[in-house]
Amino acid sequence: MPPEIAGVIGIGVLLVLLAIRTPIALAMAAVGIGGFTALVGWTPALAILETVPSDVLTNFGFSAIPLFVFMGVLASKARMAGELFDMARTVFGAWRGGMAMAAVMASGTFSAISGSSLATAATISKVALPEMEKKGYAQSLASGVLAAGGTLGVIIPPSIALLLYGLITEQSVGELFIAALIPGLLGVVGYALAVWIVVTLRPGLAGDSMPSTTLGEKLRSMRAVGPFLVIFLIVLGGLYTGFFTPTEAAAVGTFATLIVAVMRKVSLTDIVSAIGESLAMSVVIFFMLLGAEIFGYFLSVSRLSFYISDLISSAGMAPMGVLLCILLLYLVLGCFMDSMAMMLLTVPVVFPAVMAAGFDPVWFGVITVITVEIGLITPPVGMNVFVIKASARHVPLGAIYRGVTPFILADAVRLALLILFPWLMLGITV
Incomplete structure (x- = not known):
């Protein structure tokens, strides 16, 4: 299969996953790993799962x-x-x-x-x-x-x-x-x-x-x-x-x-509460960044x-x-x-x-x-x-x-x- 066609199929699968209310971060990561595996191989895909989280979080x-x-x-x-x-x-x-x-x-x-x-x-x-x-x-x-x-x-x-x-x-x-x-x-x-x-x-x-x-x-x-x-x-x-x-x-x-x-x-209680709220919001953003980074690898090879x-x-x-x-x-x-x-x-x-x-x-x-x-x-x-x-x-x-x-x-x-x-x-x- 030409890589461009695989890319189009991947986008289609992603939209279906979003339509059934799959979390966007999980959907991008799943399509990214699946597409990368189909085009390059399972071992390189596992390597992405190993390196991307540390790359994004650091x-x-x-x-x-x-x-x-x-x-x-x-x-x-x-x-x-x-x-x-x-x-x-x-x-x-x-x-x-x-x-x-x-x-x-x-x-x-x-x-x-x-x-x-x-x-x-x-x-x-x-x-x-x-x-x-x-x-x-x-x-x-x-x-x-x-x-x-x-x-x-x-x-x-x-x-x-x-x-x-x-x-x-x-x-x-x-x-x-x-x-x-x-x-x-x-x-x-x-x-x-x-x-x-x-x-x-x-x-x-x-x-x-x-x-x-x-x-x-x-x-x-x-x-x-x-x-x-x-x-x-x-x-x-x-x-x-x-x-x-x-x-x-x-x-x-x-x-x-x-x-x-x-x-x-x-108060110190409010400051601690602000830290907790900020961490919760940031975790959501970083989870989406992880999914987007994995999906980006698939887009690159496609x-x-x-x-x-x-x-x-x-x-x-x-x-x-x-x-x-x-x-x-x-x-x-x-x-x-x-x-x-x-x-x-x-x-x-x-x-x-x-x-x-x-x-x-x-x-x-x-x-x-x-x-x-x-x-x-x-x-x-x-x-x-x-x-x-x-x-x-x-x-x-x-x-x-x-x-x-x-x-x-x-x-x-x-x-x-x-x-x-x-x-x-x-x-x-x-």
Whole structure:
């Protein structure tokens, strides 16, 4: 059997395993070992099982992942999310839909220290959803804006998804983080505009506005942003100047967050609990990394990615057509698959085709993560939707899906702008 055909069969088997709800990490590992055995032999396949776990778990670059995860969990334990929402509510609360806009701003700011979409959605929803419901906000708008706001954790640095993309494709993590700044800000602005349009067309969704606040009160409330700004500048500044490696930046950022937590008198019990939560989340990520690494060996010997690249070249497809096909694939997969698993599975396959089409790898990385981000709130799965549902069991799932629709449209507009105007990202990475 030609190796390319074996690669296609392997992808098909993998999709079947995912359809019957096999854990993604186990499915990738099983297909990887089975395919490698079929193409190379059983003894080399056993050698992969012997070496891959130690290679992944001792990879210095991957050590940044649990540190960034711990940084976000620790920030949550330090009650930073509540202060952020209070600050944003003081600034925007008197506007029509102001509390929904405050939820967007709080999500965007918390993302600058979290790096995880699911953590951002879960943390901000615990604080903001009860307050919006007290003010009479419709369940669809209140839950939808929190599910969408959580996706900002994927793109606003430090982003675990961008970190993984950089490690997989051997691109500069610092350049990826810098390139994601403007897209992240566009996401915040786009979501706020989506709220404004929704409450303008249907004012009844927004509930009651808060009393107006003075300029002095607004300025005093902004002190809550201080710790986030300091930690964000330390991490991003160190990466951009080359003073820190990604792992060193994660370590310094975590230490700074720990100092803030201690200053806020976070108990030792909460710190230990944060370590436990971070370890649990990190184990899931590393298990997926192990499966992806084993599956990657199979892809290499099948030469499937290069076959796809050659097929596209021989078909004479324009570069933009290649990009749109890949993004469409991500949108479809996003309806059924977790975002991190989707990246680990697909990036090794499509990256050679992207390079052959002449696209900038940093630009494509940010575009990919934004497309994956849309999948986090797209039916019928949408992981962020289920995070909100878990936090608010009384809110119907249908209401959350209705609520995220305007924000999916806002994401589509942002994605189109970034494709049409690459300098929005690449202009600040030079």
